[in-house]
Amino acid sequence: MIRKLLCGAGALGGSLFAATTAFAQAATDAASSASSAVATAAATAAASPAAAPALINLTKLSAAAQTAAEATMLNKGDNAWMLVSSALVLLMSIPALALFYGGLVRTKNMLSVLMQVFMIISIGSLVWVGWGYSEAFTANSNATLAPWVGGLSKAFLKGVDATTVAATFSNNVYLPEYTYIIFQMTFAIITPALIVGSLADRVKFWPLMLFMVLWMTFVYFPIAHIVWYWAGPDFYFASIGQPGTPLGDGGFMFNKGALDFAGGTVVHINAGIAGLVGCLFLGKRIGYGKEPMPPHSLTMTMIGASLLWVGWFGFNAGSALESTSAASLAFINTFVATAAAAFSWILCDQLVHGKPSMLGAASGAVAGLVAVTPASGYAGPLGSIALGLVVSPVCFFFVGWVKNKFNYDDALDVFGVHCIGGIVGALGTGILAAPSLGGQGAADYSKFPYISGTDPHNAYDMAHQMVVQATGVSITLLWSGIGSAILYFIVDKLFGLRPSEDAEREGLDITEHGERAYNY
Amino acid sequence: MKFIIAIIKPFKLDEVREALGALGVAGMTVTEVKGFGRQKGQTEIYRGAEYTTNMLPKVKIEVAASDELAPRVVETIQQTATTEAIGDGKIFVFDLASATRIRTGETGDTAL
Numbered sequence: 315m316i317r318k319l320l321c322g323a324g325a326l327g328g329s330l331f332a333a334t335t336a337f338a339q340a341a342t343d344a345a346s347s348a349s350s351a352v353a354t355a356a357a358t359a360a361a362s363p364a365a366a367p368a369l370i371n372l373t374k375l376s377a378a379a380q381t382a383a384e385a386t387m388l389n390k391g392d393n394a395w396m397l398v399s400s401a402l403v404l405l406m407s408i409p410a411l412a413l414f415y416g417g418l419v420r421t422k423n424m425l426s427v428l429m430q431v432f433m434i435i436s437i438g439s440l441v442w443v444g445w446g447y448s449e450a451f452t453a454n455s456n457a458t459l460a461p462w463v464g465g466l467s468k469a470f471l472k473g474v475d476a477t478t479v480a481a482t483f484s485n486n487v488y489l490p491e492y493t494y495i496i497f498q499m500t501f502a503i504i505t506p507a508l509i510v511g512s513l514a515d516r517v518k519f520w521p522l523m524l525f526m527v528l529w530m531t532f533v534y535f536p537i538a539h540i541v542w543y544w545a546g547p548d549f550y551f552a553s554i555g556q557p558g559t560p561l562g563d564g565g566f567m568f569n570k571g572a573l574d575f576a577g578g579t580v581v582h583i584n585a586g587i588a589g590l591v592g593c594l595f596l597g598k599r600i601g602y603g604k605e606p607m608p609p610h611s612l613t614m615t616m617i618g619a620s621l622l623w624v625g626w627f628g629f630n631a632g633s634a635l636e637s638t639s640a641a642s643l644a645f646i647n648t649f650v651a652t653a654a655a656a657f658s659w660i661l662c663d664q665l666v667h668g669k670p671s672m673l674g675a676a677s678g679a680v681a682g683l684v685a686v687t688p689a690s691g692y693a694g695p696l697g698s699i700a701l702g703l704v705v706s707p708v709c710f711f712f713v714g715w716v717k718n719k720f721n722y723d724d725a726l727d728v729f730g731v732h733c734i735g736g737i738v739g740a741l742g743t744g745i746l747a748a749p750s751l752g753g754q755g756a757a758d759y760s761k762f763p764y765i766s767g768t769d770p771h772n773a774y775d776m777a778h779q780m781v782v783q784a785t786g787v788s789i790t791l792l793w794s795g796i797g798s799a800i801l802y803f804i805v806d807k808l809f810g811l812r813p814s815e816d817a818e819r820e821g822l823d824i825t826e827h828g829e830r831a832y833n834y
Numbered sequence: 835m836k837f838i839i840a841i842i843k844p845f846k847l848d849e850v851r852e853a854l855g856a857l858g859v860a861g862m863t864v865t866e867v868k869g870f871g872r873q874k875g876q877t878e879i880y881r882g883a884e885y886t887t888n889m890l891p892k893v894k895i896e897v898a899a900s901d902e903l904a905p906r907v908v909e910t911i912q913q914t915a916t917t918e919a920i921g922d923g924k925i926f927v928f929d930l931a932s933a934t935r936i937r938t939g940e941t942g943d944t945a946l
Contacts, residue, residue, distance in 0.1 A: 606885040608878060667879045677881060714882025727881060 395637035402628025403500035414618025422821025424831035438503035449535035461566035481546025482635040511726030512589030576633035578688025586733020588798040598723035619676035630690040644690035647698035654702030655682025685739035694752030744783035835930035836904035841923040873921030
């Protein structure tokens with residue numbers, strides 16, 4: 315996951331040598347033989363402190379040398395998969411999440427939800443390119459801040475071009491940096507979009523947009539840095555113990571060994587707790603608990619949930635960053651955990667309410683997707699099924715009982731499904747990653763090629779891992795909970811977050827956007 | 835002439851329309867309506883939030899008929915729209931003062 319345009323001195327030499335050899339062979343053979351030869355060189359370079367990584371810009375190499383170096387580092391299959399995955403994750407936001415949420419609100423607020431999601435996606439993308447990518451995925455030159463937030467060295471994509479690369483999980487396997495930026499952009503924009511479900515029916519458009527820009531800047535990007543940033547397998551291990559990076563060139567939780575494959579903490583707990591704080595801050599919708607507020611179209615909710623399921627394969631399997639068996643594992647885990655969770659939710663429906671509901675099936679599927687997100691690359695398929703079976707009853711209890719008991723109006727259950735499901739998933743990952751339970755153990759990225767598999771040299775310590783997972787959950791809850799509260803307060807003082815009572819009663823479609831969702 | 839308003843279950847509409855057509859009724863007006871009677875509402879549950887709807891969807895049929903035809907219209911609607919369960923609806927009959935066909939200006943039974 316490095317975003318630097320770096321090549322270890324040793325690795326570069328190795329790759330040039332290997333590439334030269336490879337060029338003598340048939341083109342089809344070249345890639346595989348070259349990459350294994352380079353791998354050895356790269357691993358040696360990474361392991362040896364003498365071969366300290368040096369910053370070398372590929373653009374400064376001669377054209378031939380640059381081509382040769384790239385040929386061994388970039389894999390067309392990886393790049394194709396990651397671009398497809400990125401598009402799938404965008405599909406999760408629009409239309410999937412927008413329809414899932416939109417179907418759940420009343421007719422008069424349908425467009426407001428669609429618009430909020432659509433424009434968070436649009437504005438968020440600009441923020442990501444502006445400073446988000448740099449803030450999340452670069453090293454910070456300030457050693458104190460480095461574990462918590464990235465620097466601004468790549469603000470507005472400074473220094474990034476079609477020749478720069480970003481690390482994957484395997485030594486000397488890179489993605490074009492643009493691909494990595496695009497993939498991570500889709501995560502950065504869906505996360506704030508998740509929050510709007512809590513605020514639905516009662517929030518003004520422009521103040522919400524301002525809140526989301528601030529939230530990404532002060533909450534999402536730092537959390538992404540804390541959990542996901544690392545210098546990549548070629549440089550991370552050499553960076554441990556170096557001045558400025560005593561624990562390694564990575565985020566605080568990454569250095570601690572937190573397992574969050576695709577964003578259980580970064581995306582779901584993060585957005586879920588921000589949603590809870592938001593619905594408490596805004597207060598209940600007018601008429602909540604007195605007037606019926608049934609979903610206006612469960613048909614759209616079903617379409618949205620189904621597209622979320624499809625898009626989530628890009629989210630989870632794409633998070634392998636390579637088109638390898640790790641992606642296949644994440645794919646099947648995502649599939650079966652979701653199926654199990656949809657099933658266990660409608661069982662709860664049947665037992666408690668006497669009928670299996672469509673909304674229950676859709677909610678269960680989303681809860682399963684949320685829970686398996688951090689586990690998808692570490693658990694096994696049967697462990698993922700267990701996770702899916704467990705998460706729905708927990709979320710069912712939160713949306714059906716806890717919400718009523720504590721009387722907060724989390725309109726579309728962002729907290730109950732995403733935050734709670736995310737916590738179940740984050741903690742469940744610590745359990746299910748254990749090789750004794752069919753999991754993959756702690757990943758050892760210093761080996762090449764990185765494949766999902768148990769590391770016989772490092773016994774998996776579940777108790778330790780659970781402490782780490784719980785730490786990650788706690789940091790996210792605190793950072794996002796407190797940060798969101800401050801940001802809601804500031805935006806509310808400046809512009810007011812809640813529409814007037816009349817506007818809320820009339821519906822946000824007309825009062826905020828001047829349109830109706832349906833004219834017939 | 836009589837003006838007949840029947841409130842029936844929505845899924846019985848086609849059956850009633852066909853039966854009235856066979857009887858010689860040349861037209862009717864149909865409206866989707868909501869209301870309540872002795873049939874209580876339905877309970878809907880969305881993620882644990884229970885809503886009792888006390889207004890149920892029905893279909894309202896309006897038919898104008900000659901004095902001779904009217905009793906058979908009422909009888910036919912009653913026989914085709916019944917499920918012998920609560921909530922089958924009601925039939926109301928009014929005296930109709932006049933009827934005019936807008937295209938021709940005909941009045942009375944010939945306008946029906």
